[in-house]
Amino acid sequence: xxxxxxxxxxxxxxxxxxxxxxxxxxxxxxxxRNCEMLTEVHDSVGTxxxxxxxxxxxxxxxxxxxxxxxxxxLLERLELSQHLDLFFSPGNLGLRETGIKSILTSIEKLTQxxxxxxxxx
Numbered sequence: 001x002x003x004x005x006x007x008x009x010x011x012x013x014x015x016x017x018x019x020x021x022x023x024x025x026x027x028x029x030x031x032x033r034n035c036e037m038l039t040e041v042h043d044s045v046g047t048x049x050x051x052x053x054x055x056x057x058x059x060x061x062x063x064x065x066x067x068x069x070x071x072x073x074l075l076e077r078l079e080l081s082q083h084l085d086l087f088f089s090p091g092n093l094g095l096r097e098t099g100i101k102s103i104l105t106s107i108e109k110l111t112q113x114x115x116x117x118x119x120x121x
Contacts, residue, residue, distance in 0.1 A: 002023050002024050003023075003024065003025060003026065004026055004110070005023075005024040005026065005027060005028070005052075006026060006027060006028045006029065007028065007030075007048065008024060008027055008029070008031070009031040009033060010031065010032050010033070010035060011033045011034050011035065013034065013035065013036045013037065013039075015035050015037065015038055016036055016037050016038060016039050016040070017038070017039065017041075017042060017110055018032065018035075018038065018040070018041050018045070019038045019042060020041045020042050021045055021047070021048055022044050022047060023046040023077070023084070023104045024048075025047070025049070025050075025104075026050050027050060027051055028046045028051060028052050028053065028079050029047070029051070029053040029054075029055075030048070030049050030053070030054050030055070031053075031055040031056075031057075032055070032056045032057070033055070033058055033059075034057070034058035034059070035057070035059045035062075036058070036060060036076060037061055038059045038061060038062050039048075039061050039062060039063045040058075040062075040063065041062070041066060042066070043064055043066045043068050044068075045065075045066060045068060045069060045072075045085060046066060046067075046068020046069055046071040046072060047071070048072065049072075049073075049074065050074060051072050051074060051075055052074050052075060052076045052077065052083070052112075053075075053076065053077045054069070054072070054075060054077070054078050054079070055077070055079045056079065056081070057079065057080075058081075064069050070088050073111060073112060074112050076112050076114045077097075077113060077114065078118045080100060081091055085093045
């Protein structure tokens with residue numbers, strides 16, 4: 001039923017962990033918006049081979065993103081905004097008051113990435 005889903009906009013204030021995204025293998029755009037209690041994005045996000053857009057905004061409790069996002073070779077747009085303080089392993093991408101600390105070396109695998117937007121408010 002959801003196998004052909006191409007866009008998912010998740011806005012759920014009470015969710016703490018995203019679902020396993022294997023239910024939507026053809027997802028092209030994923031937006032996580034104002035998930036105020038979200039602390040973790042499921043590792044399966046890295047298996048979304050068709051994902052071109054990943055937007056995360058207003059998820060202030062998010063503790064990090066899985067290293068599997070570096071498997072998203074078709075990703076063209078990555079936006080992380082609004083008070084995010086994200087830690088990747090291996091490597092580190094911090095969005096704090098002082099700005100970007102470093103970008104993990106495996107981000108080079110995101111060969112289709114054309115738009116990287118890291119905002120602080």
